[in-house]
Amino acid sequence: MNDVEFKDLVRTWKDFPTNGILFKDINPLLRTPDSLNYLNEKLSNMCTNIQMNKIGAIESRGFIIGALLAMRLSKGLVLIRKEGKLPGPTIKQSYSIEYGTRIMEIQNDAILSGEKILIADDLLATGGSAIAAASLVEKLGGKVVGFVFIICLNYLEGMDKLRNHGYSVKSILEYD
Amino acid sequence: MNDVEFKDLVRTWKDFPTNGILFKDINPLLRTPDSLNYLNEKLSNMCTNIQMNKIGAIESRGFIIGALLAMRLSKGLVLIRKEGKLPGPTIKQSYSIEYGTRIMEIQNDAILSGEKILIADDLLATGGSAIAAASLVEKLGGKVVGFVFIICLNYLEGMDKLRNHGYSVKSILEYD
Numbered sequence: 001m002n003d004v005e006f007k008d009l010v011r012t013w014k015d016f017p018t019n020g021i022l023f024k025d026i027n028p029l030l031r032t033p034d035s036l037n038y039l040n041e042k043l044s045n046m047c048t049n050i051q052m053n054k055i056g057a058i059e060s061r062g063f064i065i066g067a068l069l070a071m072r073l074s075k076g077l078v079l080i081r082k083e084g085k086l087p088g089p090t091i092k093q094s095y096s097i098e099y100g101t102r103i104m105e106i107q108n109d110a111i112l113s114g115e116k117i118l119i120a121d122d123l124l125a126t127g128g129s130a131i132a133a134a135s136l137v138e139k140l141g142g143k144v145v146g147f148v149f150i151i152c153l154n155y156l157e158g159m160d161k162l163r164n165h166g167y168s169v170k171s172i173l174e175y176d
Numbered sequence: 177m178n179d180v181e182f183k184d185l186v187r188t189w190k191d192f193p194t195n196g197i198l199f200k201d202i203n204p205l206l207r208t209p210d211s212l213n214y215l216n217e218k219l220s221n222m223c224t225n226i227q228m229n230k231i232g233a234i235e236s237r238g239f240i241i242g243a244l245l246a247m248r249l250s251k252g253l254v255l256i257r258k259e260g261k262l263p264g265p266t267i268k269q270s271y272s273i274e275y276g277t278r279i280m281e282i283q284n285d286a287i288l289s290g291e292k293i294l295i296a297d298d299l300l301a302t303g304g305s306a307i308a309a310a311s312l313v314e315k316l317g318g319k320v321v322g323f324v325f326i327i328c329l330n331y332l333e334g335m336d337k338l339r340n341h342g343y344s345v346k347s348i349l350e351y352d
Contacts, residue, residue, distance in 0.1 A: 013263035023263045027283055030253040031230065036246055054207065060236040060261070064253070067243040070212055077206040077240070085236070087189035087199045107203055 001038040007173055009035055010151065024151050024175070026061065026122055039172070043148060044072040046170045052145050053115040054078050058104075058133050059085070062121035065150065069120055078110040078117070080133045091139055095132035097125070104129065106136040113141030123151045124171060127158030134167065146170065177214040183349055185211055186327065200327050200351070202237065202298050215348070219324060220248040222346045228321050229291040230254050234280075234309050235261070237298035241326065245296055254286045254293070256309045267315055271308035273301070280305065282312040289317030299327045300347060303334030310343065322346065 009028040016023040029035050047069060054076040057066025063079065070077035083092060083103035090105045111117060117137045124130060124147070134144045146168035152159050154176045162169045185204040192199040205211050223245060230252040233242025239255065246253040259268065259279035266281045287293060293313045300306060300323070310320045322344035328335050330352045338345045 011264070016263040017260060025263050027255060027262070027286065030246070030255070031286065032252045033246075033250040036253055037250070040247055057240075060239060060257075061255075063236060063239040064233075064243040067240040068247060070206070070209075071216055071244060071247065074209040074213070076208045077212055079203060079206070079237075081236075084193060086203070087192040087201050088187070110203065110207065 001034050006035060006038050006042075010173065024123060024153070026150055029150070030064065039150065040068050040072060042172045043069055043150075046172070047073060047118060047146075047148055050118055050145055050168070051116055052118040054111065054117050054142075056080050056106075056111075056117045056119040056133060056137055056142075056144075058119065058121040058129055061123075065120040065122055065148065069118070069148070075118075078106070080104055080106050080119075080136060091136060093132040093135045093139075095128040097128050102129070104132045104136060106140065108140065111137060111140040111142040115142045116145045117142045118145055119147045121147075121149055123153070124149045124158040124162070124169070125153050125156045127156075127161040130158065130162055131165065134165070151175065177210050182211060182214050182218075186349065200299060200329070202326055205326070206240065215326065216244050216248060218348045219245050219326075222348070223249060223294060223322075223324055226294055226321055226344070227292055228294040230287065230293050230318075232256050232282075232287075232293045232295040232309060232313055232318075232320075234295065234297040234305055238296050241296040241298055241324065245294070245324070251294075254282070256280055256282050256295075256312060267312060269308040269311045269315075271304040273304050278305070280308045280312060282316065284316065287313060287316040287318040291318045292321045293318045294321055295323045297323070297325055299329070300325045300334040300338070300345070301329050301332045303332075303337040306334065306338055307341065310341070327351065 152171035328347035
């Protein structure tokens with residue numbers, strides 16, 4: 001597998017989940033050992049020079065990226081979830097997405113003060129969920145050392161938004 | 177890390193997400209490289225003798241188990257998701273959970289006819305979601321070669337239910 005073959009596996013679906021959205025479908029990237037291994041290599045190579053304690057994985061597809069990275073880099077994995085999914089004391093943060101408003105949640109004891117967190121998700125669109133995840137990490141005293149994605153939709157300017165906040169951002173694929 | 181230390185990391189929260197549910201919280205198992213590595217070793221050791229083509233991962237925490245197993249065993253990963261999350265042609269299956277009814281979905285081209293699928297999730301309760309996932313795999317012509325979980329709640333009899341259907345079931349931890 002090479003970069004072109006990998007990118008060709010991504011499918012675009014029109015008007016999903018709502019009208020006007022061009023949805024990038026990463027499911028085919030996961031389906032074969034070859035493409036999954038390529039994904040894993042790319043992710044870990046992008047992140048080997050980043051100092052971190054834990055990976056913060058954004059629900060749901062970020063759990064896949066987060067699990068792969070945490071294992072490969074021998075780090076802890078922390079789940080940043082949709083509202084109502086995490087038991088025990090949590091903190092919450094609301095955010096806007098392309099098609100509505102959501103709330104994100106993290107367990108209070110998920111991150112220790114001073115820990116360095118790399119945040120992982122499958123796709124960067126407007127950056128709303130990424131900023132919300134960073135806010136949760138920082139409220140717990142953690143330091144966000146960067147973001148990693150499979151796909152960045154440059155035309156939605158999420159990468160600019162995150163970099164304007166001072167965050168480092170890496171993505172395997174970009175769409176202009 | 178040993179078996180007792182690993183099991184001690186699981187926390188039980190009363191009345192989450194609704195009254196009467198004792199919720200097993202696996203988040204602490206993921207948070208350190210030590211416990212995550214132990215989890216990964218246990219999962220892969222349980223599954224090395226099973227012949228499979230792909231891991232079928234049940235949303236959301238099953239994505240973590242599925243990603244770890246797929247990488248470790250060099251298999252493809254297929255996502256079995258909550259309704260409305262998967263683009264393109266899909267098939268659906270409804271099921272009952274401890275606290276309501278849900279619909280599960282899979283992409284039509286996720287599994288090829290005759291492929292052997294190991295289904296992964298974090299927790300086995302009544303087995304409703306597991307049976308629904310198996311049904312989706314079988315509707316696409318796949319063969320379910322077993323189930324793997326981190327936790328099985330024996331008192332909810334999901335393991336009996338799956339075994340009565342003829343499925344092989346493995347779980348790292350069991351609660352009577």
